[in-house]
Amino acid sequence: MRKKKYKVNSAVRRFIMSILFLTMAAALAACSGTNGNGEKDGESGKLRVTATTGMIADAAANVGGEHVIVTGLMGPGIDPHLYKASQGDVKKLDGADIIFYNGLHLEGKMGEIFEKLEKRKPVVAVSANIDESLLHGDPAAKGEAVHDPHIWFNVKLWMSAVETIRDALSEKDPQNAAAYEQNAAAYLNELEKLDQYAQEQIAQIPEKSRILVTAHDAFGYFGEAYGLQVTGLQGMNTMSEYGSKDVSELRDFLVKNEIKAVFIESSVSSKSIQSVIEGARTLGHEVSIGGELFSDAMGDEGTVEGTYIGMVRHNVDTIVKALK
Missing domain, CATH: 3.40.50.1980 (Nitrogenase molybdenum iron protein domain)
Known part of the structure; x- marks a missing residue:
């Protein structure tokens, strides 16, 4: 017995195709994490x-x-x-x-x-x-x-x-x-x-020792807010270049003010500040690394320093320990 063949007219075909298209679009939106209008994550609504x-x-x-x-x-x-x-x-x-x-x-x-x-x-x-x-x-x-x-x-x-x-x-x-x-x-x-x-901890540093020296001049607002004199080898932008004159001037500053500790930064090479330390040593003045500060970036995710509050507290504690 031969099976009958049924023809699908064009209107029905278009209807079926549109249903298939909408189904596929919804599936793609779900996979891409959108809800179709780009406003929030499709799965979580966040x-x-x-x-x-x-x-x-x-x-x-x-x-x-x-x-x-x-x-x-x-x-x-x-x-x-x-x-x-x-x-x-x-x-x-x-x-x-x-x-x-x-x-x-x-x-x-x-x-x-x-x-x-x-x-x-x-x-x-x-x-x-x-x-x-x-x-x-x-x-x-x-x-x-x-x-x-x-x-x-x-x-x-x-x-x-x-x-x-x-x-x-x-x-x-x-x-x-x-x-x-x-x-x-x-x-x-x-x-x-x-x-x-920060106010209370920095106040524990003797006034004459409240001098913060870092690789680049990122701590100006910190110094103004909490009563520290701040200077850096490079300018506010690490794209700015520094030369032998900058190194010698900072070296002389350390010697003149009898500064015992300077600080490196997690997001800036320590090479520049090391040259200043070596320069001071040639003049008979010993300077140590007071610790690593977080300047333009926080610490690793999952650590205390990986949060803003933890980062600031770390910096404050490190500075106080070295300068106090």
């Missing part, structure tokens, strides 16, 4: 946040809590002044719902990327709401109004950055604004305690 530095990523995670998935681009030991975004980084930025960066030319090599992305999504400089009168100028920037970007070293200034993150998340995701407000309030309270801790 806001996708990409941050440049570890300090910003940590702040965003504290404020966002359970409502965000935070991706940081620059890990431990990474110098943001010299950082160039990889193809993988561009993908992370492109897949984010909101992007946070420091601003003040810290991520100078990523400026063009941010300009392109901000046409499609919020790209927020966490330094945007800091009163300009509180920012330091960069003496090496001739004829330009360039500010010192190392704002996280003054905890009070960093609290403004946290508030900017809170407001940006609330605007992007208003249904969870109350949670962001609550999380930010709790985190800001911890930062208040951190600021007080």
